[in-house]
Amino acid sequence: MNLILLILAGIFVNNYVLSQFLGICPFLGVSRKVETAAGMGMAVIFVMSLAAAVAWLVYALILVPLHITYLYNIAFILVIASLVQFVEMFLKKAAPALYQALGVFLPLITTNCAVLGVAVLNMQKGYNFIEAVLNGFGGATGFALAIVLFAGIRERIADNDTPKAFDGFPLALLTAGLMSIAFLGFSGLIKL
Amino acid sequence: MANPLKLLKNGIIDENPTFVQVIGMCPTLAVTSSAINGIGMGLSTAAVLICANLFISLLRKVIPDKVRIPCFIVVIATFVTVIEFMLKAYLPALNASLGLYIPLIVVNCLILARAEAFASKNGPISAIFDGIGMGLGFTIALGVLGLVREFIGAGTLFDITVLPAAFPRTLLFVMAPGAFFTLGCLMAALNYFRNKKKA
Numbered sequence: 001m002n003l004i005l006l007i008l009a010g011i012f013v014n015n016y017v018l019s020q021f022l023g024i025c026p027f028l029g030v031s032r033k034v035e036t037a038a039g040m041g042m043a044v045i046f047v048m049s050l051a052a053a054v055a056w057l058v059y060a061l062i063l064v065p066l067h068i069t070y071l072y073n074i075a076f077i078l079v080i081a082s083l084v085q086f087v088e089m090f091l092k093k094a095a096p097a098l099y100q101a102l103g104v105f106l107p108l109i110t111t112n113c114a115v116l117g118v119a120v121l122n123m124q125k126g127y128n129f130i131e132a133v134l135n136g137f138g139g140a141t142g143f144a145l146a147i148v149l150f151a152g153i154r155e156r157i158a159d160n161d162t163p164k165a166f167d168g169f170p171l172a173l174l175t176a177g178l179m180s181i182a183f184l185g186f187s188g189l190i191k192l
Numbered sequence: 193m194a195n196p197l198k199l200l201k202n203g204i205i206d207e208n209p210t211f212v213q214v215i216g217m218c219p220t221l222a223v224t225s226s227a228i229n230g231i232g233m234g235l236s237t238a239a240v241l242i243c244a245n246l247f248i249s250l251l252r253k254v255i256p257d258k259v260r261i262p263c264f265i266v267v268i269a270t271f272v273t274v275i276e277f278m279l280k281a282y283l284p285a286l287n288a289s290l291g292l293y294i295p296l297i298v299v300n301c302l303i304l305a306r307a308e309a310f311a312s313k314n315g316p317i318s319a320i321f322d323g324i325g326m327g328l329g330f331t332i333a334l335g336v337l338g339l340v341r342e343f344i345g346a347g348t349l350f351d352i353t354v355l356p357a358a359f360p361r362t363l364l365f366v367m368a369p370g371a372f373f374t375l376g377c378l379m380a381a382l383n384y385f386r387n388k389k390k391a
Binding site: 019023117121170 | 214215219222261262269273276292296298299300301369370371373375376379
């Protein structure tokens, strides 16, 4: 399988947010400003590529040899939770400004279903190690692209006069719907 | 102990997980392409929520405060695994159509939020009723969303054709964008009535 196609498919065709509904909570929650959205996107790219790699190793080296693959869900979520903790400590030290900006949302990466989703999908599709990591990276890049574009649109909308009943979430959801239609244009471009 | 009926009403209406708290959005949007899928997902989540609430409430004095989140997650993941096996054994068709989103119940923020905000602070019986209320609120929201999308997108209700064949189907509504549109419009309608009530 062509590895570049795998990344492109993750970014555009099977975009996690807009066509598979993974990671909607941070997508709606941290998308008021482009800067924070970009920070969140970066954090997710980092965590998700790493999580895909570690989850694959845990599955192939621990769960399969011990015949306890039915515990995959518990194992993956623990791996992801500890990874997020690690990233949080790293950011606190290395980039305090970014840490301040992301605030409460960093721990929430644990419950970003896209991260667990990638780990489970990699397992279900039987990807090898490199494919799994690239799939995680591509999916996360797709998430970052979607959230940054979305934040840009929301910044513009915030300055406009909108119907009162649509303020906040309803308008954000409609915007996401329109973006999702745009991304439908990519469907069928790459078949995996 | 709080009044059970009040807890039920709180979960279903006052603090409805989907329409008021806006949490647990991923399954809400992803599996509501038909009413049956929506209700199946809602009930699976409710079952996990009730069991997790009960156990976390029973263990609330044993779990050290500092590591409570990982503990909660392990409890939740255990029950999700149980539900996954039960669905695979008894309802394989539903399991196939919900697919990836069954293991992902683990990361449904609704369950963790209830564990943190309610079950870890209240007794087991209150926790069960909170779980039932929130679970039903979630199920109803997913069911309504599924009904609307299935009706507009495929012209059926619970897989029974209700619209005449000549009536055009808006296929977009059972695809990804339709989920966003439907939920956005439903929430806007609720906002509208709430604002009107206040005024």
